[in-house]
Amino acid sequence: MILILLILFATLFSRAFYLQSMQKEFLQSKGGDISNRNEKLHAFRGKILDRNNELLAASSPVETVWANPSDVIMNKSQKNRLALLLKMRKDHLDERLDKKDTNHVYLRRQIAPELAGKIMALKIPGIYSEKNYRRYYPGKEAMAHVVGFTNVDGDGIEGIELQSNKFLSGEHGFRKVLKNRKGNVVDDLQDIQIPVDGKDVILSVDKRLQYASYKALEKAVEKHAALSGSAVLIDAKTGEVLAMSNYPSFNPNTSRSSQRSEYIKNRVVTDIFEPGSTLKPLTVSAALKNNSVTPDTLIDTAKGFYRVGKRLTVRDTHANGIITVKEIVQKSSNIGTTHIVEGLQAKYLWSMLNDFGLGAKTGIEYPGEVTGKVHHYKEWGEIERATISYGYGISSTLIQLAQAYTVFANEGVIKPITLFKEEGIIIGKRVVDKKTSNEMLAILESVVTEGTAPYAQVNGYRVAGKTGTAKKPNPNGGGYGKNYIGSFVGMAPVSNPRFILAVMIDEPTIDGYYGGVVAAPVFSTIMSEALKLYSIPQDGIEFDAPKEQKMVYLNKYDE
Amino acid sequence: MRLNLILFLVLIIFALATVNSEHQYRKKYSKLDVENKNTLELRDETTKLQLEESDKSGNERIEQIAKKKLNMRNPTNEEKVLLSK
Incomplete structure (x- = not known):
């Protein structure tokens, strides 16, 4: 009996000894796994x-x-x-x-x-x-x-x-x-x-304006059955982007597949196009700057076509006859700008276009930003110089165009573009003198009041801008097809420009395709929203002295 | 002999005190950890509520409600009165 007990105890002790000494490390690590955790x-x-x-x-x-x-x-x-x-x-x-x-x-x-x-x-x-x-x-x-x-x-x-x-x-x-x-x-x-x-x-973006611009684009793209539309609104004084939108868009909250859709590209900064007539204010102000023309210089645009060299015939939509430089921009005469740049050296025009920010980054630092192309002036012949004067043979993004127009809003100074909220004064670079800039601003205002862009008008404000209707290059190569890009770049209020807005509608197919018809109304919608939201004083109406005293209630509970 | 006995008692007391303090420490640390986790959850909750607020106060929703439920519209030019220039 005692013997059995002893044997049992011996077994027990040897087992305990075995676990305590021989298996110690293994068991401790096992125990540690349970109580020690990495978090x-x-x-x-x-x-x-x-x-x-x-x-x-x-x-x-x-x-x-x-x-x-x-x-x-x-x-x-x-x-x-x-x-x-x-x-x-x-x-x-x-x-x-x-x-x-x-x-x-x-x-x-x-x-x-x-x-x-x-x-x-x-x-x-x-x-x-x-x-x-x-x-x-x-x-x-x-x-x-x-x-x-x-x-x-x-x-x-x-x-x-x-x-x-x-x-x-x-x-x-x-x-x-x-x-x-x-x-x-x-x-x-x-x-x-x-x-x-x-x-x-x-960010510098204003959610309310972003929404307004998206809605306006949606309406225009659907109305004209266009491929897409883009718009960018910037603060003229600081270069801050207040809204930057494209339609069609995608919802980043839904499935991953929508994030792979073809619409994820931010076309405002990642797509280049030939700007067409919206570039004219740049080339014309280059001529105004070196005094080769004034806004009132008369130029013969003849019967609506004009041959440059052997291969190019420049055409206007109407025969305009003898008109002033101001009217050339107003009526968007290609022949007119061709004549204007004939008086400029290629090198000068090229360096002016570069000063306007073409071919260079805008400073927005948005991933995938492209810069468009301005061919070196040594590669220009007379044909290239002519086509560049009205915005062909040169490419830019929509945001580059908007940036170029900051020159006219800041009395000749271009501002860097940013997507982040800025504090204090933004220092820009002088491109043209004050006189040239103000002359061009007056011409751009006349485009809206008398020229191709009556639809860009904003009730109560003076607006300036330029339309563009550019033919798209044939996708199969060689020449231009039947598709257009309608665009409008403008600013308001003219008395002290606060906002610059660039709009483009890609391949509008129904209800017109001119920039003044497809893009200008979008400009008007977004711009009036911006002016309203930021309470910009109206500069476009002459106020009559009130005929009678009238009590105005701001709130019906005041009555 | 007596001194030893006293020291032994003191030793026992301190040993128990050490065990107790370690126990208290762990208990409180565990509590702290729970509270810390709570903080994180509340932070998540804050973000969630902010997102909800942002969603509810979205322009689209306000526009819809103003137009459809409240039958509101933009004032026409005749209805606008200019107070000062």
């Missing part, structure tokens, strides 16, 4: 805000549901319920859970925490949920091209999200902790690596 500390991605601190992008928690297929055990009703909650077909679900060679398959990524809660409430072993963050864009389609979006891992891949990715994304932290049996953290095992949150980005 990632999340760093928040910064928000993107508009100039009035309206939210444009923010990260919100979502759950990712995943499974370890070999651990999953569920009955039929559980499976039905799971498939229903996942919005997945049952055979698809089976297919995923049959992958026994892996221990990690995603069931649904980025779902609402409430839905994930319901799935976890089924208590199916082997199904887990993990919290991560997803970007939401309250600006939807109207804002999509400016803000851009992130990929599924939360890194910016388009727009400002990409441009400011480093600034927005913080640095994740890390800590090693001791947990108790209930899973609560009771102690740190080493120094915590504190997470650094990303910083917020404040």
Whole structure:
């Protein structure tokens, strides 16, 4: 009896000894695995805000549901319920859970925490949920091209999200902790690596104007059955972009496939086109600057066609006869500008176009910005010089055009373009003298009052601008096809220009195609909204002295 | 002998005190951790509410409600009165 007891004790002690000494390390590491945990500390991605601190992008928690297929055990009703909650077909679900060679398959990524809660409430072993963050864009389609979006891992891949990715994304932290049996953290095992949150980005864009411009473009593109439309509104004094939109657009909140759509390109900065007549104020002001013409110089535009060299015949839509330089811009005479630049040296004209910002970046620092092309003057013949005078054989983006017009809004000084909110005075570069700039501004105003752009008028304000109707090059090469780009670039109020707005409508097919018909009304809509929202004093009406005293109630409750 | 006994008692007391303080520390640390996690959740909640606010105060929604529910419209030029220049 005693012997048996002794043997039993001996077994017990030897086992204890074995575990305590021989297996010590293995068991401690096993125990450590349960109580010592590595934890990632999340760093928040910064928000993107508009100039009035309206939210444009923010990260919100979502759950990712995943499974370890070999651990999953569920009955039929559980499976039905799971498939229903996942919005997945049952055979698809089976297919995923049959992958026994892996221990990690995603069931649904980025779902609402409430839905994930319901799935976890089924208590199916082997199904887990993990919290991560997803970007939401309250600006939807109207804002999509400016803000851009992130990929599924939360890194910016388009727009400002990409441009400011480093600034927005913080640095994740890390800590090693001791947990108790209930899973609560009771102690740190080493120094915590504190997470650094990303910083917020404040853009120069105004959400209200962005929405207004998107809506106006939508209307025009649908009305004229056009391919697309783009518009950019900038603050004339600071070069800040207040709105930059394209239609059609995409919704960055919905499925990933919409983010791969053909509409993700921000055409305002990534598409070049031949500007056509909207370039004329630039070439004409080059001539005004070196005094080779004045606004009143008479030029013979003859019968509406004019031969340059052997291959080019310059045409006007109407025979204009002998007209002034001012009328050449008003009526947008190609022959007129051809005659005007005949008095200019190629090198001078080329350097002026460069000074207007053509062929150079605008300073916007938007990913994928292109600059268009101004061929070197040594490659110009008389034909090139002639076509450039009315905007062909030269290319630019819409934002470059808008930037070029800052010259006329700032008495001859060009401003750099930015997408971020600016404080203080923005120093620009002088391109033309004050006199030339003001002469051109007066000519541009007459384009709206007497010329090709009556539809650009804004009630109560003086508006200046220039239309453009450019033929698109044949996509199959060689010459120009039957498709057009209608554009308008202008500014208001003329007495002290505050906003510059450039609009282009690509391939309008019905109800006209002239810039003055398709783009000018869009200009008028967006510009009047901007002038109204920023309470710019009206400079376009002469006020009569009030005939009678009248009481005005601002609020009906005042009565 | 007596001194040793006293020291032994003191030792026991301090040992228990150490255990107690470690226990208190862990309890409080655990509480702190829970609160920290709460902070993060509240932050998430804030963002969520901000997003909701932004969505609810969106121009599109305001326009729709003003036009459809409240039958509002833009004033015509005749209805506008200029107060000062």
